[in-house]
Amino acid sequence: MHEIGVSRTATPIQVMDEFSLIDCIVSELGSQAKGPWIALGPGDDAAVIAQSPGCQAVASIDTLIADRHFPAAAPAELVGYRALMVSLSDLAAMAAVPRYALVALTLPVADKDWVVSMARGMADAARLTGTYICGGNISRGPLSITVSVHGEVPLNGAVTRSGAQAGDGIYVSGMLGGAAACVRQKHFTVSTSLSLTHVQQRYFRPMARIDVMPTVRNQASACVDISDGFLQDLSHLTRNSGVGAELESKQIPICDGATLNDALSGGDDYELLCTSDKSMPGFVRVGTICAHKHMLLDQQPVSIAGYEHFST
């Protein structure tokens, strides 16, 4: 994820104690806090979840820090939606079906309205993906949201970063660079979640691509989600697979309002990047995996820019 930098406006808030705040969150999550495979939801030391026979668990954790990974002044509903969705994108990249999430929230003050809106956005993302938010934790501290996400794959069904082979095509699941254009233009002023521009939609309302899971699971040799930047995420995949890549700039699908550089080096789109020696219906082919270990764009070596947490 790319860093952003904005300041927050102070507004009057209703503060609550920790346990009442948790009750408000669980109430706002509603049917997304308990589901068919959640044997015990929020309110105990831990949640209890049914496991599917013959499946493996797939698990990932991500932290989003205010005014670094999201604008603290953004509508809380969008912050909550995005926090869950970007974590679920890691499950999509493994071809896993989402099952449940745990959320650790750190708040400077127990602001009821903000927290309830945040939970509403998170419940929205949960509903769209069939995920249940069955546990969590609240602490006082600088505003941040850590989400651990948990899915399942059939035995040996996970698609990793390390299976790409020379000759495989390189594919992306959609338009790139829109979210990066939003970050580049610091286009963060949002009044309601219903009035987003096209690039704001890409930044604030990403969709973890679990919809293409059958294609990824059946056709892809390797997969990664594009969170840090297309070139950087591709470099993780090629390094893990011990291969290189040749790309053609004219084949990169660039989002309306974005530049080629946004598409190559911007992250935050949460599209999937796959390799395959088969066809990938619904995906766009942008290059070919090579036995040499270089990354070439239009036959020229390309320098890899992308997000790195301690680079600035």
Next chain:
Amino acid sequence: MHEIGVSRTATPIQVMDEFSLIDCIVSELGSQAKGPWIALGPGDDAAVIAQSPGCQAVASIDTLIADRHFPAAAPAELVGYRALMVSLSDLAAMAAVPRYALVALTLPVADKDWVVSMARGMADAARLTGTYICGGNISRGPLSITVSVHGEVPLNGAVTRSGAQAGDGIYVSGMLGGAAACVRQKHFTVSTSLSLTHVQQRYFRPMARIDVMPTVRNQASACVDISDGFLQDLSHLTRNSGVGAELESKQIPICDGATLNDALSGGDDYELLCTSDKSMPGFVRVGTICAHKHMLLDQQPVSIAGYEHFST
């Protein structure tokens, strides 16, 4: 957990980029990053974990914030040890066997020495409990550690907070108040992890009581871990069970160096509090569950003090 307040001394540090830092952590975790049930460990979008037939997953998440939940100046090894162990205590409270953990680390600077020592302490706690740390995330921000922990129980084998019945005995798994005495005395100066005093040992080197799991699973009607304070955690259990409690102060096992108040209201000991209508070998009986919904200590109503994140 109780809040603490200390300041940190600046020391020269070796900084690294995010991906090198992750390599150092994984290397330090060594055999605790991969294990018999970890099909895919750190280094991909998500980890892949085998699930045991006939078992349910048990999951919990906790955040520890520097100079709030642990002294930032404490040896990093103790910070890492404690971060994992206090999270695992929630699994012990459900009578679950630990399987794996995910760690989200937020760091102001990419301080290699601190991070490697922290990972060493965490690996130590993982080894003692049979846990594998198979995934994680690093972000730049105020120092904090979020750990999600994952265990298993046989189908319907989880012990919850809601099963206590009138007439059940109330039991604790060990001496209380030692960690609270350490916090009360701000006894946080530690040169090495080998020179801890008795109360420092209780604060910095708690042991999640997974060793008493068979007794808890077979004998207890309800269980909670003592993290916020004995009375407060008991009140969670009695509220969830719809009962009350009668306690006798002379039966409360008080740790050397601690007061009755430390034992009643201090948290951080991570002992277990169980109810049972059977015997609980290895536990100390401190009272009886009652049909009335009050909490009485030596026949007097007692006010419940304990940790609440937004109370100060």
